[in-house]
Amino acid sequence: MISVRDVSKIFNAGHPNEFTALHRVSLNLPLHETTVLKGPSGSGKTTLLGLIGCMARPTTGRIFVNELEITSLPERFLTEIRRSTFGFIFQQVNLIKGISALENVMIPAYPTGEKHSLLRARAMEKLGMFNLDMRAAARIECLSGGEAQRVAIARALINNPAIIIADEPTAHLDSTLSREFMGIIKELKSEGVTIILASHDPIVYDSDVADRVVEMRDGKVIKGGKRP
Amino acid sequence: MILNPGILALFITSLLISLMTIYAACHGIQILRRWDIASGSELQLILERRTYLISTIVTYFLAFQLVSLFLFIQTADSICHLFVGAMCAVGTLTVNSFGYPTLLLKVLTFIIAGLWLILNYADNRGYDYPLIRAKYLLLLILAPFVLAETVVQCFYFFGLTPDIITSCCGTLYSQSARGIASEILALPVIPAKILFSVSMLATCAAGMRLFLNGKGVYRLAALSGITFVVSIISMISFISLYIYEMPSHHCPFCIVQKEYGYVGYPLYLLLLSGTVLGLGVGLLQPFRNKKSLEHIIPAIQQKCAGAAVVAFVLFTSIVSWQILVSSLKML
Amino acid sequence: MANVIEHHRHIIDFTLSSLLRRKGKNGALLLVYAVIVFILASVLFFSHALRREANLALSESPEIIVQRTMAGRYQTVPIFWSDRIRTINGVISVRPRLWGYQYDSVFQANYTLTVPAEHPPEPGSIDIGSGISRMRGAYPGDIISFAGHDGLPRSFTIRNVIDHESELLTSDLILLSDKDYRDFSGIPADQATDLTLRVRNPREYSTIAEKITRMFPEARPILRTEILRTYDALFGWRSGLIIVIFSAAIFAFAVFAWDKATGLSAEERREIGILKAVGWETSDILLMKFWEGIVLSLTAFLVGTILAYAHVFYTSVALFAPVLKGWSTLYPVFRLTPFIDLGQVATLFFLTVVPYTVTTIIPSWRAATIDPDAVMR
Ligand SMILES: Nc1ncnc2c1ncn2[C@@H]1O[C@H](COP(=O)(O)OP(=O)(O)OP(=O)(O)O)[C@@H](O)[C@H]1O
Numbered sequence: 001m002i003s004v005r006d007v008s009k010i011f012n013a014g015h016p017n018e019f020t021a022l023h024r025v026s027l028n029l030p031l032h033e034t035t036v037l038k039g040p041s042g043s044g045k046t047t048l049l050g051l052i053g054c055m056a057r058p059t060t061g062r063i064f065v066n067e068l069e070i071t072s073l074p075e076r077f078l079t080e081i082r083r084s085t086f087g088f089i090f091q092q093v094n095l096i097k098g099i100s101a102l103e104n105v106m107i108p109a110y111p112t113g114e115k116h117s118l119l120r121a122r123a124m125e126k127l128g129m130f131n132l133d134m135r136a137a138a139r140i141e142c143l144s145g146g147e148a149q150r151v152a153i154a155r156a157l158i159n160n161p162a163i164i165i166a167d168e169p170t171a172h173l174d175s176t177l178s179r180e181f182m183g184i185i186k187e188l189k190s191e192g193v194t195i196i197l198a199s200h201d202p203i204v205y206d207s208d209v210a211d212r213v214v215e216m217r218d219g220k221v222i223k224g225g226k227r228p
Numbered sequence: 229m230i231l232n233p234g235i236l237a238l239f240i241t242s243l244l245i246s247l248m249t250i251y252a253a254c255h256g257i258q259i260l261r262r263w264d265i266a267s268g269s270e271l272q273l274i275l276e277r278r279t280y281l282i283s284t285i286v287t288y289f290l291a292f293q294l295v296s297l298f299l300f301i302q303t304a305d306s307i308c309h310l311f312v313g314a315m316c317a318v319g320t321l322t323v324n325s326f327g328y329p330t331l332l333l334k335v336l337t338f339i340i341a342g343l344w345l346i347l348n349y350a351d352n353r354g355y356d357y358p359l360i361r362a363k364y365l366l367l368l369i370l371a372p373f374v375l376a377e378t379v380v381q382c383f384y385f386f387g388l389t390p391d392i393i394t395s396c397c398g399t400l401y402s403q404s405a406r407g408i409a410s411e412i413l414a415l416p417v418i419p420a421k422i423l424f425s426v427s428m429l430a431t432c433a434a435g436m437r438l439f440l441n442g443k444g445v446y447r448l449a450a451l452s453g454i455t456f457v458v459s460i461i462s463m464i465s466f467i468s469l470y471i472y473e474m475p476s477h478h479c480p481f482c483i484v485q486k487e488y489g490y491v492g493y494p495l496y497l498l499l500l501s502g503t504v505l506g507l508g509v510g511l512l513q514p515f516r517n518k519k520s521l522e523h524i525i526p527a528i529q530q531k532c533a534g535a536a537v538v539a540f541v542l543f544t545s546i547v548s549w550q551i552l553v554s555s556l557k558m559l
Numbered sequence: 560m561a562n563v564i565e566h567h568r569h570i571i572d573f574t575l576s577s578l579l580r581r582k583g584k585n586g587a588l589l590l591v592y593a594v595i596v597f598i599l600a601s602v603l604f605f606s607h608a609l610r611r612e613a614n615l616a617l618s619e620s621p622e623i624i625v626q627r628t629m630a631g632r633y634q635t636v637p638i639f640w641s642d643r644i645r646t647i648n649g650v651i652s653v654r655p656r657l658w659g660y661q662y663d664s665v666f667q668a669n670y671t672l673t674v675p676a677e678h679p680p681e682p683g684s685i686d687i688g689s690g691i692s693r694m695r696g697a698y699p700g701d702i703i704s705f706a707g708h709d710g711l712p713r714s715f716t717i718r719n720v721i722d723h724e725s726e727l728l729t730s731d732l733i734l735l736s737d738k739d740y741r742d743f744s745g746i747p748a749d750q751a752t753d754l755t756l757r758v759r760n761p762r763e764y765s766t767i768a769e770k771i772t773r774m775f776p777e778a779r780p781i782l783r784t785e786i787l788r789t790y791d792a793l794f795g796w797r798s799g800l801i802i803v804i805f806s807a808a809i810f811a812f813a814v815f816a817w818d819k820a821t822g823l824s825a826e827e828r829r830e831i832g833i834l835k836a837v838g839w840e841t842s843d844i845l846l847m848k849f850w851e852g853i854v855l856s857l858t859a860f861l862v863g864t865i866l867a868y869a870h871v872f873y874t875s876v877a878l879f880a881p882v883l884k885g886w887s888t889l890y891p892v893f894r895l896t897p898f899i900d901l902g903q904v905a906t907l908f909f910l911t912v913v914p915y916t917v918t919t920i921i922p923s924w925r926a927a928t929i930d931p932d933a934v935m936r
């Protein structure tokens with residue numbers, strides 16, 4: 001269970017450009033389910049995903065991941081949790097140019113100090129899941145958009161995360177590739193991975209993969225979540 | 229002042245180090261005053277990020293301080309013939325009254341910085357920054373010593389005027405020889421040997437005990453401190469004699485020279501690390517009851533104790549080996 | 560433990576590959592860095608080698624030298640002084656020496672002429688230093704001529720070319736017999752250039768020196784230790800001065816390094832953001848920056864030092880000889896004996912690596928604390 005209790009996020013607090021991106025949001029997201037956050041641009045979806053994914057800390061309120069309160073942990077502990085529990089798929093593919101697809105997939109596991117050969121084998125296996133093993137040595141610049149997206153997914157899976165967070169994953173894909181992506185999500189879901197997506201793409205939130213759709217507007221949850 | 233490259237290097241470095249320390253201490257003060265772990269404010273986030281900067285600075289400081297300690301001795305040795313009567317670093321350090329204080333401050337700041345890093349290591353493992361106050365108070369203790377070292381070193385260097393031939397008269401009628409300081413310090417050999425063996429044995433035993441069943445923390449810390457002092461005294465009173473194979477050259481510095489196979493470097497490095505680790509064990513003890521460190525501190529203490537024992541044992545082995553192969557035979 | 564090593568290995572691998580990906584920027588930094596190390600190392604090695612050569616020479620020189628001054632100028636010493644000085648307690652022997660300098664206007668070189676104590680050449684033959692031999696193309700058996708004090712040329716047969724550990728001191732040397740030297744320089748038979756003393760006990764040096772001045776008020780006794788000190792202070796001072804001048808260069812370099820380190824390109828910021836977002840911690844990025852500094856510093860340090868070594872000891876400081884030794888144009892070519900010690904390397908480290916590292920600490924930390932959620936925006 002991921003539970004968000006009364007969380008607010010204020011940017012630039014105390015400055016003239018102070019901005020409340022999230023306003024006392026409460027949510028309970030059960031594990032092994034797929035949740036889609038939906039809402040207009042600027043409604044705070046990315047901000048909420050960042051807080052859940054231990055990328056940033058809320059200004060007030062608490063977030064629990066599997067009963068562990070992550071809100072007041074020092075950064076190094078947050079990173080540890082982020083690395084071991086979450087896998088991220090971003091709006092842009094955010095791969096590092098100039099190095100191979102394989103290395104890109106391995107990067108999230110470097111700080112764990114795992115043995116190189118084991119790590120490499122696992123990265124190949126993840127690439128294999130998406131029929132990319134032939135492209136492992138290719139540089140990122142040489143990959144097609146769809147291939148790059150799949151490399152990014154493989155990277156999100158390298159540490160065998162329990163939760164996958166995807167922010168607008170289909171924004172840069174055409175509808176065929178978007179459907180293909182939802183197919184992959186469906187497969188992951190069937191393996192018991194918890195998935196949280198943010199999107200305003202109907203292909204995502206109307207798909208039968210979504211167990212629940214949470215609607216947001218102006219930093220508040222207006223439908224689907226546990227209301228405060 | 230002598231415009232020797234080594235002196236310039238030490239001078240520049242100590243200025244840089246002081247600047248870094250002042251910078252770190254200023255941030256330390258802010259952390260002490262504004263720290264609020266419960267707050268989600270941006271200020272708290274900034275302060276937390278600064279802790280990374282400060283620990284980076286102290287880590288580099290430790291490394292530079294170590295090199296500067298040895299360069300200081302090396303430089304003092306290399307310019308000794310500029311002073312009438314000085315035969316090695318001992319003589320150069322006694323040219324004015326700031327030489328030994330500089331050396332002492334260098335050693336002291338090295339030890340404090342080492343202790344700070346041990347505290348930092350423990351703190352980083354607690355999920356609620358349990359030692360943040362202790363850590364930054366210690367930093368504020370370190371800072372004045374670092375500044376003092378820079379100032380004293382400055383005085384020392386500026387006070388160095390070489391005795392050179394002037395054009396008006398040929399000979400400088402030399403003052404009496406320098407370099408007697410260490411002879412005064414030298415304890416008679418047999419008591420020194422007994423003292424050295426006893427303190428080393430006691431320290432290693434205490435270390436082993438702590439390593440095996442976690443007892444006797446303060447004992448190890450106290451003994452490490454004592455052993456450090458005793459080892460330095462022993463170095464002057466008998467260890468150096470065996471290394472130089474001369475019955476009267478009581479010098480703790482020449483052993484870092486090439487003639488003696490640079491044996492001084494590993495010796496002092498081991499002695500300093502053993503001491504820092506041993507003292508660190510004691511420093512952590514008062515924080516053992518912090519909830520987030522309950523299991524962490526004993527583990528760290530155990531590790532430190534083990535490492536300290538290894539360092540001291542290696543130190544003693546090198547010393548014994550030097551005594552064994554030495555052609556000098558004394559009781 | 561294995562984990563820690565593997566962790567470092569991964570990060571080093573990544574650091575190397577990212578350094579190679581930005582060849583332009585890092586290449587420029589490396590070049591400037593290596594040049595700075597090269598210049599400083601050349602100065603250090605050179606002055607140190609000169610000092611060592613001087614020490615080597617002086618270690619063979621006598622403990623006490625007695626000169627004579629008149630109205631503050633040097634004069635030749637009457638030989639009868641030596642018999643009087645020998646009576647002083649503690650003096651083992653006194654020897655009058657004959658030596659001097661000679662300027663050769665044809666070859667524009669300065670020679671040092673000496674009458675050696677042991678095995679002097681026969682009258683009419685001489686030994687010459689390797690520098691002179693090289694310059695004049697003269698080898699054993701050849702006949703060579705020099706202009707004497709009265710401007711008239713005198714010719715000699717070359718007996719030997721002197722080979723010696725320290726080339727600086729012997730390369731301009733000419734050894735000749737007592738008789739030839741007096742003829743060459745015009746020093747009368749009852750005079751000598753100076754007197755050298757051997758003394759039994761080093762503690763008596765100053766007392767003996769005092770007794771000599773009492774005996775002959777115009778005598779000027781010089782102790783070997785004093786000469787050593789003076790030379791040393793001079794060489795150390797010279798290189799120190801040059802380093803002070805170059806510290807402006809070091810400072811400029813620090814500014815340059817700061818600029819390179821703070822001016823992270825958008826691409827680099829994005830990369831660090833990605834690394835942090837996918838699970839790298841601030842200290843991992845700091846570690847990466849640490850290794851980056853180590854790799855750059857080590858490379859620049861090694862390249863700079865090795866080039867400086869070659870520059871000083873194989874090309875005799877060809878690049879800035881005119882700055883370092885004002886007399887070089889008057890001096891025959893010489894080669895220094897290769898010699899480096901740990902203290903010099905540590906000094907060099909403190910003059911280059913430490914300023915570089917200090918200037919990069921804060922920029923690295925800034926880079927390492929980029930928000931991990933930056934890539935989500
Ligand atoms: N670091 C920041 N500083 C200031 N304001 C910010 C910051 N990050 C986000 N915001 C603001 O917070 C609001 C919510 O942003 P967020 O990215 O969460 O929206 P979103 O729902 O993901 O929108 P989109 O669908 O366009 O991605 C926006 O108005 C944005 O301008």
Ligand SMILES: [Mg+2]
Pocket residue numbers: 045046047167168
């Ligand atoms: Mg968004």
